[in-house]
Amino acid sequence: MNEKDSKEQILRRSVEAKEIYLPHISADPVIFGFHQNELKVLLARMNYRKQWMLPGGYVKKDEDLDDAVLRILESRAGVTNVFLEEFGVFGKKNRSEYYFEDFDDSLFQKQRFISVGYYALYNSSELSPVADEMSETCEWIYLKQLPEINLAMDHREIIEKALQTLREKISHKPIGYNLLPEKFTLPELQKLYEAILGKPLNRGNFYRKIKNLGILKKLQEQRRGGAHKAPDLYSFDDHQYRKALENGLRNW
């Protein structure tokens, strides 16, 4: 879409948005995907200015905030059935106002927005993003590609805060249930932890610590077909995993 058309689209959207949405509040979902041992994040490249953004949006006047973020994610990215957690509120003045500086101040999108950030971690091969009409594309971008792309507003900061939350979370909550196949090897689980933490882990320490959590079941089968000695397969112990989700990994 050319610049003129994308501007007209934004003006049309402003008229409609004033009718439907609360002013000053937005929600931004940060969906992390894990695939091929790498973390990705779901982003949309907007028609206007061709910058990348989280697939966020506004809250309807008669809609609960939690419902809004699910609707936004579905309408902006075509993604459903995701369990999202709030992780931060981004409320600096001027965090979003300059993006629409070429427009009149009466534009709905140009007002000050305080945005609520939600995150989730999913197997990216199971979620297929679909762009909405405001975006040229909606796709998975590898975290290691983020330095090279043009991210709008403070969305880089929002993604970093989400990642930091995820890193803190794996110190006290189990992770991996909706990310790994039902049966997995310890090297595969280690790759997931390394992708989230962004650093290599010592194999012996990792195996010892992860086994101590008591959330794994060792299966009576091995992964066949590799060039090396067949590695043992594991699955999560449903009951212990749920208990650890509820109570945390460390009990007082």
Add this chain to the structure above:
Amino acid sequence: MNEKDSKEQILRRSVEAKEIYLPHISADPVIFGFHQNELKVLLARMNYRKQWMLPGGYVKKDEDLDDAVLRILESRAGVTNVFLEEFGVFGKKNRSEYYFEDFDDSLFQKQRFISVGYYALYNSSELSPVADEMSETCEWIYLKQLPEINLAMDHREIIEKALQTLREKISHKPIGYNLLPEKFTLPELQKLYEAILGKPLNRGNFYRKIKNLGILKKLQEQRRGGAHKAPDLYSFDDHQYRKALENGLRNW
């Protein structure tokens, strides 16, 4: 203040608020105090309807959200120098709208508000709350007294979510630095954990686990003057405590 006066006060505040504040956004600080082995929470009893509320407020049009919550806490409760953390956003429709049902819909305070919750845990003997002109009183209320008092809107739910966040936090972050005297005994530290978790802990298990965290320094002195054997004194190891705050108590 009688009902008529308190209503007039709310009407005057509405006129002023429309000038100064963003619509639809509020912030609610949940300040937990620890004193005499008990947890308390800082609440204000409003002139209007005499219900208890968190000392919350609105965000100025030209003010960062983080600055707003500090200003609100100072102006509503006279409390300064508190480090607050965001823990949840309360965005159900009709969560706050009915409180002012006796007023016209044009009242600023009656619109829909999405509230950002912040919490902190402090030694209540070091913070002296002062009520603002909208409140009859601002004071520490013991958690065990909460079932008996009349809390407005969804403020009971907000307090419960803050407490739940605090409970989760002590499984992965050190706690106690700004709550205990510089030198403390293990029984005193255990009382703090028990107050937060709301349950008694096994002494042997607690001592073993807390020592394993590596954040305590055993001092070469004992608490004198009690009827029992003088208990050992401890202090936090500054360096280890800060490291654990940054990285969490469990490292991968």
